[in-house]
Amino acid sequence: TVMFHIAECMVRWLAPILSFTAEEVWRHLPGERRESVFHETWHTVPQAPATPIDWEALMQLRTDVTRELERLRDTGAIGAPLDARVEVYCVPEEFARFAALGEELRFLLITSHAQVHEAARAPAAAVAAVNTGRSGVWILAQASADPKCVRCWHRRADVGSDARHPQLCARCVSNIEGPGECRKFV
Known part of the structure; x- marks a missing residue:
């Protein structure tokens, strides 16, 4: 997401000034990474393809x-x-x-x-x-006649599809227990 790329860039920019804080942030950023922010180069943001969306x-x-x-x-x-x-x-x-x-x-x-x-x-x-x-x-x-998810309030047919979370939709279960959703545009 945009927030992830901003965090990746900012931690590198701030490392020379706030070295201990940058190291602490570095340890909490998701994904595989080197041991220290000081072992990294500048973050390159991937180029998003132009979307033909009006x-x-x-x-x-x-x-x-x-x-x-x-x-x-x-x-x-x-x-x-x-x-x-x-x-x-x-x-x-x-x-x-x-x-x-x-x-x-x-x-x-x-x-x-x-x-x-x-x-x-x-x-x-x-x-x-x-x-x-x-x-x-x-x-x-x-x-909508579908049941309401107590977390996101969306009415979805898949509310209760996970026995561990009977009041949640599949999207919320994925966001809580799994890798979470990956949106493309909105």
């Missing part, structure tokens, strides 16, 4: 989704955005633009579930998106 369009979509979530809140169907699931339907020309984030779209929209489908599958209840500046995009926001 962030402007995604943020406009987020505005439309937020509007729909507020309508659900006003009717009492949900209490918070994480209580919702969102389905985005779009014409083939727009599909790749909105599907680029994959599973991480839900984090951008701050919902428990978000998925992109082709417009042909759009139900009659789907509402046309107006802020995207494009025709051919519809949104269906609904209350």
Whole structure:
């Protein structure tokens, strides 16, 4: 993550000035490393490939989704955005633009579930998106029926899938017990 690379750089920069503090930080940074920060060279940040993600369009979509979530809140169907699931339907020309984030779209929209489908599958209840500046995009926001994770508050079908943590989703179990999640974009 960005924070990891910042820590890797800063500990090296501060080592000549705050040598004991830098050594202590060095011992607590994750990953395999040499015994001392003074045995290392400058950290090189890996070059991230340019992503073909249209962030402007995604943020406009987020505005439309937020509007729909507020309508659900006003009717009492949900209490918070994480209580919702969102389905985005779009014409083939727009599909790749909105599907680029994959599973991480839900984090951008701050919902428990978000998925992109082709417009042909759009139900009659789907509402046309107006802020995207494009025709051919519809949104269906609904209350999620999945159980709520007590740690992240996301409503996920996999809550309770680990017997050791019956109130947690698989993502939280991985973050607590395992290596944790590795996000790409959001």
